[in-house]
Amino acid sequence: xxxxxxxxxxxxxxxxxxxxxxxxxSGGAAAAMAVLxxxxxxxDLRSPTLALWFFGAAAAQMVLRILSxxxxxxxTQKVVLDLRLSxxxxxxxxxxxxxxQIGRQPLLTILTRDIDAFAGxxxxxxxxxxxxxxxxGCFAYLAQQDMGIFLWVLASLLLGATGFHxxxxxxxxxxxxxxxxxxxxxxxxxxxIEGSKELQLNHRRGVQFLDRILGPAASSVAREYxxxxxxxxxxxxxxxSLFYLVIGLVLFGPTGLSGAELLSVVLxxxxxxxxxxxxxxxxxxxxxxxxxLGRISQLADDLPEGTQPAPEPMQPRVITLxxxxxxxxxxxxxxxxxxxxxxxxxxxxEILFLLGGNGSGKTTLAMLLCGLYAPDQGSILVDxxxxxxxxxxxxxxxxxxVFSDFHLFAHLPGSDDPGMRQRATDFLHRFQMAxxxxxxxxxxxxxxxxxxxxxRLALVAAYLEDRPFYLFxxxxxxxxxxxxxxxxxxxLPELRARGKGVIVISHDDAYFGVADRVVKLxxxxxxGGAA
Numbered sequence: 262x263x264x265x266x267x268x269x270x271x272x273x274x275x276x277x278x279x280x281x282x283x284x285x286x287s288g289g290a291a292a293a294m295a296v297l298x299x300x301x302x303x304x305d306l307r308s309p310t311l312a313l314w315f316f317g318a319a320a321a322q323m324v325l326r327i328l329s330x331x332x333x334x335x336x337t338q339k340v341v342l343d344l345r346l347s348x349x350x351x352x353x354x355x356x357x358x359x360x361x362q363i364g365r366q367p368l369l370t371i372l373t374r375d376i377d378a379f380a381g382x383x384x385x386x387x388x389x390x391x392x393x394x395x396x397x398g399c400f401a402y403l404a405q406q407d408m409g410i411f412l413w414v415l416a417s418l419l420l421g422a423t424g425f426h427x428x429x430x431x432x433x434x435x436x437x438x439x440x441x442x443x444x445x446x447x448x449x450x451x452x453x454i455e456g457s458k459e460l461q462l463n464h465r466r467g468v469q470f471l472d473r474i475l476g477p478a479a480s481s482v483a484r485e486y487x488x489x490x491x492x493x494x495x496x497x498x499x500x501x502s503l504f505y506l507v508i509g510l511v512l513f514g515p516t517g518l519s520g521a522e523l524l525s526v527v528l529x530x531x532x533x534x535x536x537x538x539x540x541x542x543x544x545x546x547x548x549x550x551x552x553x554l555g556r557i558s559q560l561a562d563d564l565p566e567g568t569q570p571a572p573e574p575m576q577p578r579v580i581t582l583x584x585x586x587x588x589x590x591x592x593x594x595x596x597x598x599x600x601x602x603x604x605x606x607x608x609x610x611e612i613l614f615l616l617g618g619n620g621s622g623k624t625t626l627a628m629l630l631c632g633l634y635a636p637d638q639g640s641i642l643v644d645x646x647x648x649x650x651x652x653x654x655x656x657x658x659x660x661x662x663v664f665s666d667f668h669l670f671a672h673l674p675g676s677d678d679p680g681m682r683q684r685a686t687d688f689l690h691r692f693q694m695a696x697x698x699x700x701x702x703x704x705x706x707x708x709x710x711x712x713x714x715x716x717r718l719a720l721v722a723a724y725l726e727d728r729p730f731y732l733f734x735x736x737x738x739x740x741x742x743x744x745x746x747x748x749x750x751x752x753l754p755e756l757r758a759r760g761k762g763v764i765v766i767s768h769d770d771a772y773f774g775v776a777d778r779v780v781k782l783x784x785x786x787x788x789g790g791a792a
Contacts, residue, residue: 265383265550272340280336281390283329288391290322292398295532299402299525329387337383341376344557348372351564357633358589363563366448371560374443375553382550385543392536399529406526410511414530417507418537421500425541428496433548435489440552442481449475490545497541504534574658576729577643580607580630580762584639587625600625600785602639609729609762612753612775616767617782623766624665626782627732630764632657661723662732665766669708669715674726676703681725688721693744713739720752730762737769749775 269277297315352360352368360368404411453460453475460467508530511523586601600622607613607630615623628634629641632653641648641656648656675681682700689695694717699706705718716739723731737745749772756763757777765776773779781788 265379265386265547265554268554269336269340269383272343273336276332276336276339280329280332280387283325283332284387284390285394287322287325287329287387288394289398290318290325291391291395291536292402293318294322295395295399295529296402298532299528326387326391329391330384333383333387337380340383341380344376344379345372348557348561348564351561351566354566355564356635357628359564363560366451367444368560370444370447371556374447375556378546378550378553379557382546385546389540389543392540395536396533396540399533403526403529406522406529410526413510414507417503421503425496425500428492429544429548432489432492432496432545435485435492436545436548436552439482439485439489440549440556442478442485446475446478446482449478493545497538497544500541501534501538504530504537572652572655572658574728575643575652575655577656577659578609578729579642579644580730581605581642581645582629582636582639583642585629585636585641586638587629587634588637589625598622598785600629603629603787605630605780605787607730607762607764610757610760611777612757612763612765614765614767614773614776614779615782616773616779621782622785623782624734627662627664627734627764627766631660631662631732659728660730660732661726661728663716663719663723663734663736664732665734665738667716667719667734669719670722671704671708673700673703673705674722685721685725688724692717692720694718694721711739713741713744716740717744728761730764731756732764732766734766735768736765737767745769745772 266277266281294315297311297318301311301315348371400411400415403414453470460470508527511526511530582603582605584602584604586599586603588597588599590596590598598620603626605626615626617623625634629636632641632648635650635653643652643656673681673685681703685700686695689698689700694714697707697710697714698718708715708718710718716736720736737748740748749769753763753765753775767773
């Protein structure tokens, strides 16, 4: 809980302090109620004044707890919102290679499950703070009633806390392992959803996937969760039983207390059972949230700051690659594929085709051209000037791209432009998509379409961006023959006529004549057409 509180106080010190003080005040009011109940049971102390104090304390406890919890709910959502946006900014500022190294699924798990676990655990803080103060208040009253019994109960609690700390090591280790198994399970669940068509076409393969892949992963999660939570159940229930042991010793042992005093002490001990039990019950989600917060903090430390000012877009006319190389892990015998060294010039007002077999380096070269990868060696010249690393974000703004593994956003670029809707609608008509999709409040009415139709919508977004250079990675592969001809014979020449530089990765040899130049790659080397 200390880590959670520290995070809240760093994010919003005043609001966190207010929520904590209200929670403590609520616990103080609950402790006062316990004392007042104990005194009211003594016949000679009953009075209307005592009744007023009791009902006042009950009302104060309710109001203070409501205020504490609602304040903390608002604070938690503010912190979670800031956390999501901060991580989003960091992700956008992170080089693509680093994002690929981390992996999509771990990133998605941290941005969803871990943040939700953190937010859920924070809601327990008022309950814990109130119960802690209630316990302290009851202990203070016990000390006033009988110091010997107070020391006995305190020793029992310290013994129980020590035993709990030792017994918790196993569950904590299992919770850490559980978090790793959850990553694996989410990966397989995503594969089940995205590959459902293939698994339905091959029943045996689907059964094997469930039995050998998804089933064991889900079993590992269930096993670790049951093991960790069962251990906590044992530990918390044994801890609760200590109170009943103490109550029994007070009731039946030689304490020397009178009937009224004995009743008062036993009542306080019974009153303590609930808050201590609630504190123990809160520990597992708190531990899980601590693990989640650790993963969130680790991700934030691994990613660069995302608060840089928006780069001023470049408007280059000529882009030149000189001796550019880029290496990455592959399935080759030595485990490394190297593109280059590449010498290549790309100009506005021309259409450049990139050709080559699978694994020849076409997409890697396109990523280098767009500035999404940085060269390992060599340099990129923008209108004759070497591109510095600091200028790479501004350089990327010169490109619009539709990659082969593109993501179609419902939100269209330039939605704050009053004329965007009409331009987008015109493009939808031109790309033969107006009967399927409308533009509503700057967004596409649907993206649930075939791959070819979704690519046309991605083309609409690229046209709306109106950048100096366009990159199309196997864009026509999913189009019908009629629109494929429109793309090559009409759209590409029109972009060239508008002074755009067009880079097309394609295998459509029937349309190679559309290109001004054709650059061929084989095994990472340019074999022709680079000038």
